Amino acid sequence: MGSIHVGNLGEFLREQRRSARLSLRQLADAAGVSNPYLSQIERGLRKPSAEILQQLAKALRISAETLYVQAGILDERRGDGADGMAVHTAILTDPAISERQKQVLLQIYDSFRKENARDDAGGGAEEGQTEGDAPLPGGGRGEGDARPASDRRRSP
Template identity: 50%
Template sequence: MNGVWDAQRRALGSFIRDQRRLARLSLRQLSALSHISNPYLSQVERGLHVPSVRVLSAIADALDLSAETLLEQAGLVREQAGPRPGPGSRGETGDDRAVERAVRADRRLSQAQKEALIAVYRSYVESASPPEHAPDLGTRR
C-alpha cells in the first residue's frame, strides 16, 4: 500500500508542476499567489509531502483550477461513479461523465470557460432527453 501512496504523491506533485508551468508561473510566483512557502511547494512538486486540503485549495485557486481537480489528483476524492441528477434530468451516463472529464482536463481553457462549457453541455443533454413519465403518444389514437 505504501507504494501506491508514494506513486499518488509523486503524480500529484507532477500534476501541480505541470499546471504551474502551463500557467507560466515560477515556483516563487506560485508561492506568492498561494501564500504557501517556496520550499514547501518545491517539496510538494517533488512528491516529498502530501499537502493538506487547505494547501491544495490555495494551490488550486492560484492556478485557476477547481479544488476538486487537485483533490482527485491527490486521491482524496474519487470521481463520482453514480449519476448526478439535475433538475429535469434523468442522470448522467458514462458518456456524459467522459465529456465532462475531457473538458475539465483541457489545459487550454480557464476554469470559468470549463464550467460554462459543462453547463451548456448539460443543458443540451437535458433538453434532448425525453421526460421520465412522458406518455407514448405514438400508440394512442
C-alpha cells in the same frame, strides 16, 4: 478513502504551474505557502492538506476538486452528481475541522450514500413512505410518544 498519490500530484502541479507560466516562487506567493514547501510537494516529498490544495487551485485557476482527485482525496467516480461533489467540497474546505475529522466525515457520508443506493435498487421503503414512516418492529410507526419522559416512566 484513496491513498495519496503525492508523486502524481506533484507532477500534475508542476505541469499546471508551467502551463500558467508561473515560477515556483510566484505560485508559492500566490498560494500563500513557502517556496521550499511547494517544491517538496512538486517533488512528491510532502502531502498537502485540503486547504493547501484549495489555495493552490485558486492560484492556478483550476478547480480544487481536480487537485483533490489528483491527490487521491476524492475518487473521480465519487460524489455522483453535483450534490455529492458539493458535500465533499464543503467538508474538505471547512477550516473548522481537522484533516482526520474530514476523512471520517467523508467515509460516513460515502457509506450512507452507498447504503441508500442499495436500498433504492432493492425497493427500500414501500411506495409513498419515507424511511421515517416505515413500520418499526412491534408495529409502531416511529412517531414516538409525545408525553414527557417523566410521564412515560410512570405509565402502567
